[in-house]
Amino acid sequence: MKTTLQLPFQLKGFLELGDAVLITDSNHIILDVNDTYQKVTGFEKSKIIGVKAGFIKSNLTNKETYCSMKDSLKQQIPWSGIFVNRKKSGELWHSSITITPFKIGNELYYIGIFRALEQLEEGLYISEDKKIEVQRELLKVLAISCEIRDPGTEEHLIRVQALTEKLLKAYNEKNNLQLEPNYMNNVIHSSILHDIGKAGMPEGILYKPGALSIYERKIIEMHPLTGADILNKMSKEINYDFIKSMEVAENIILYHHEKWDGTGYPFQLKGEQIPLEARVVSIVDVFDALTTCRPYKDSWSEEKALAFIDENKGKHFDPLIAETFISLF
Structure with a gap:
């Protein structure tokens, strides 16, 4: 020694x-x-x-x-x-x-x-970066597990999340909104959950190659409510800091099919009655759906999809957010 x-x-x-x-x-x-x-x-x-x-x-x-x-x-x-x-x-x-x-x-x-x-007091030894990373992965696993029937879903969800991040940051900067970083992270992470309600929809309707009947359309329009129910049941079972704030996620799930002019579903909200996070995800979700091949449609070019968004700003989409989205391309 x-x-x-x-x-x-x-x-x-x-x-x-x-x-x-x-x-x-x-x-x-x-x-x-x-x-x-x-x-x-x-x-x-x-x-x-x-x-x-x-x-x-x-x-x-x-x-x-x-x-x-x-x-x-x-x-x-x-x-x-x-x-x-x-x-x-x-x-x-x-x-x-x-x-x-x-x-x-x-x-x-x-x-x-x-x-x-x-x-130490709870949470002090887990860095914020680590908490954000864990939150992102937990929500990703939840979203994918709810839509496991469709092998193309994971790619769609990841694209929606990436585009939501780009759009929200650009919109925040362009309009000097000074949105809180925690809020922005919640929107970005929760965007991946937007369609979890489709887990409760019949496959025959979800992947039907032709037009939907009025009855089938009504069933599809229930998926935001089904998604919110799934989220609420899960959050009651998990009392954990990483995912305990679910209000933003619930807003995205419930309202991403509402339209600026009040003709959307399920509540026919209008304009700024629709939470900001849902207005952002709405544009991203439609763009990715248009530019992706689905069982019932061929994919559109980026140019055609952007033209559709431009034509529908002030109708389907928040005009200022739509303009910001178009400027990203």
């Missing part, structure tokens, strides 16, 4: 902290740990003094975290981050750690203070 420096008395006070504390020399050799560290990790102080601090690595912490830590400590500035280590039992230990360089005379020491993530 490597000979190490003795722990200076100036650092002994850190060992009284309630969080797990580990103190090393400049080579990251452990000089001392406190009782909390021993209790949490299961490693006895007498067994690990003189050992490199990284002995509890699990190889599950990403490389970028270690690079960031090394860069900061090389400059002798404090660093904070998330580590995934292993306890003596083999159990994973997720912890938030702050490492502070501490110079006494000519010697450099590092004070590591760990806090188990389970002790």
